[in-house]
Every structure is written in structure tokens, then in C-alpha cells.
Amino acid sequence: MSANGKPKFAMYWAAGCGGCEIAVLNIGEKILDVDAAFDIAFWPVAMDAKVKDVQALPDGAITLTLFNGGIRNDENEHMARLLRRKSQILVAFGSCASEGCIPGLANFSDLDSLLDTVYNGVSTDNPDRIRPQYEYEAPEGTVRIPVMAPVLRTLDMVVDVDYIIPGCPPESHQIAAVIDVVLAALRGEMELPPPGAILGAGQKAVCDECERTRGIKKIKRFTRIQHMAAVDPTLCLIEQGILCNGPATRSGCHARCPTAGNACIGCYGPADGVVDVGARMMAAIASVIDSRDPAEINRILDGIVDPAGSFYRFNLAHSLLKAARPAWTAERSH
């Protein structure tokens, strides 16, 4: 408790895009309830605060910390450990913190080629192939920037996490609902959910919320939605030969993308009972292929241009294999 008697709140942004922060601000006037109920101890996007202020707090002084972004460098890891120590409830907030999300797709390649893409890509004029150095001796002293890890890890691979709020970003109405629960628990009106719970989302798959009609699926050809002349507005997208991650993805978004005519990309993470999104998608997609001939099946599968990237778009860092071989073998050979 702080001097004004309010519990402390923190939000931190590690390896992510910042959309989670925007989603929190997007909850509308509910943000005033957050401000009324909490003393904001640390929230670099919204207000000025220093890491040393957090370090000065006693352990467990922060009641609720929303941590968004994955763990990509040593600074992310340091902040994750610091906030874990200082927080009673640490929430992996959003897809990056809970399952790696788009930054986690870098786990397909090794760090060297990743940096090469960034600093020597087609859009970058860098003939001397200059890259930032982790340490630089300036006249004023040594300048250090955070050291990148060979792979991106999720928050729960680094510290214990109390709750997960999935989504890229979490839907604002879901955030608002979770905040209501936490506020009610603080007032003693209800119990907090059991540790490890996934908050602000459904249990079933996106298909359960999707309004499109589902029939018996027999697919002879997969295609990308942008290559289709017309998309049937009422028929299941998979039945039209479009890859849709709905069967493996957690509900909670009211099937926004399929309703709007686009395929589910899987941002709400694995549904209950799904161990690995890629595995579930492989099982689902392969079952609807209407062929018994290996050569024809392979021709149909050619329509899925990038199976691993499509299925694991949001989950690679938290999948069973976690990172492709180049990402960790380059590191091992050191």
C-alpha cells in the first residue's frame, strides 16, 4: 500500500510493439477507475518513472503488474525478474509475453541473419555493414546497450507468472472485464481466479463464436485469400480453401476476423486442450484434404505456402519445439 492507501499498479513493455499499451488505454472511461483504485507506481508509457524507483520498493509492494512483450535481451530479463520480485500478481499481458507473438517468429532464424536482415536488408544503405556494438568506449565512459539473446523467450520461461491475458492485443472489453474482477477482489467482494488462469478470454475455439456455416469439409485446393476472386460471406473459410487458425485458437474476440471476411490468424493463442497450435492445425487441416493419393495430397499441400509460419504466427516461442534449429545451434557452437 502506498501513502494514499491505494494498491500499486505497474505496466511494463518488453519486446513487443506497444499495441498492448494502446489496448489498455482503449478501455475508455474505465481507465479512470484504474486511476481511482490504484496508485500507478511504474508505467513508462503513461508516466515518468525510473527503474531505481521500482528497485527502491520493498519486495511485493506492487499489487498488480501487467507485463507485455517477450524476453529478447538481457534488459527485458532483468526487468522481468525485478518486477516479479516487486509484484504480488504478475500478469503475462498479451500474446508476446504469453507466447512470443510476431517477435517470436525471429526464432526461425539465427541471430546473425536476423541482424543482417535489419541492418543490411534491401531497404538499408549500409555498405560497410555497420552494426551496433553492445559496448562502446566513448570519451565519457563505456556505453552499453542491452545484449540480445539468441532466441526470444516468453515471460513464463524466465519467471513465474500468475495469470495470462491473451490476445494481440487483448480486446479492450476483455481488459475492462479483468480489471473489474481484480477491483472486486481488492474490495473483498470476490475471490481472485486460481493461479495460472487465463483471464479475459473464452475456453473454446474461435470456430465456436464464428457465425459462418460449417458443413462437411472436402478440400481439393488451398489458396490465399488475396488470390480469390470472391469470398463467400457466410461459408466457413476453410471450406473455401483458405487457411484459418480458428480451430486451434482460443475464443474471446467474438471471431472478429472471420466475421469481417478474413481468416483467423491465431492471436488469442491455443484454446483449452490445445498443446501446440501447429500440431492442432496440422491435424485439422490435413483431415479435410479430399484425396488418398500421396502425389495429389502433396499438390494440395503446395497451396499452403508457409505451414510453420502460418500455424505458429503467434506461438512459435511457446510451441513444443520453441525455436527452429538454426536459432539455437549457432549459439551452441560458441
Added chain:
Amino acid sequence: MSDTFEPVIIGFTCNWCSYRAADLAGTARVKYPPNIRLIRLMCSGRLDPAFVLKALAEGADGVMITGCHPGECHYLVQNYRTLSRYLLLRRLVAQMGIEPERVKLVWASAAEGVHLAREITRMVEEIRALGPLDWPRRLPRPTTVPPALVPEEVPA
């Protein structure tokens, strides 16, 4: 690769065909290397691709999926689904940097003990030639030991 590398292969068998083929190989004293650990499923169609990924992630060097010959599935058509899943799975593991040869599909009826034993022997030698997969249990952290992050006061 050292001569002592003994690959670990997880074999998924179907209750109605390949499990009995393995049984038959045993009763007929047909030898196959002990590198394969057989797990019985009711049908190859029960094989969730997650089983294969989990086996590879947790230390197996290869996975053999076995089932009834096309047209002979005890549950009519499930082995055709296995075929499609297997062909898709091979593409996905290749993208993860795993040699697709580490995942193999073999059809073996209950009478084909010799055939199954031969396929197992062949796969063990193939995986031995490929070397260990040795998938890491934990993802690596930064190699450089991070200097302690000491926040310092910066004049405004």
C-alpha cells in the same frame, strides 16, 4: 559422430496391424534393434502431430509412425488422414530445421513382422547416419554476461 551414438526412436503403432506385426516379429524371433520404443495407439489416425513434436522436443532422434495399409484401416479411412498429416508434418519439421527423414511413415499389416523389423532396422541406421537431434530443453540466454544494470541519475 562417435561410434557409441545409439539413436532413440519413438514408434507409434496401430493396435490392429503394426503392433501385432511387432508382436509377430517377437514370437518369430525376428531381430530388430532395441533403439525403437513402441507406443500402441488404437489407430494411426489417433496420432496427434503434437505426439511427434513432443517426442522430438524431449530427446527422441526420430519418430516412426506405423499404420494399416491404405484401404485396410480398422476404422475405414483414418489412415488416409494419417497420410495427409504426415505429409504436412514433414514440411513443418523441415521448416524447423529438422531433417524430414527423422519422421517416417510405414504401413505394416499384422502379418508383416519381418517387413516391420526390416523397416525399423533401416530407420535406426538412417538416424545413426544423421546423428543426434539433441533438441534443447531450454532456450539459450544471452551469451555475454550482462553487466549489472545500475540506473544512474541523468540531469534533466
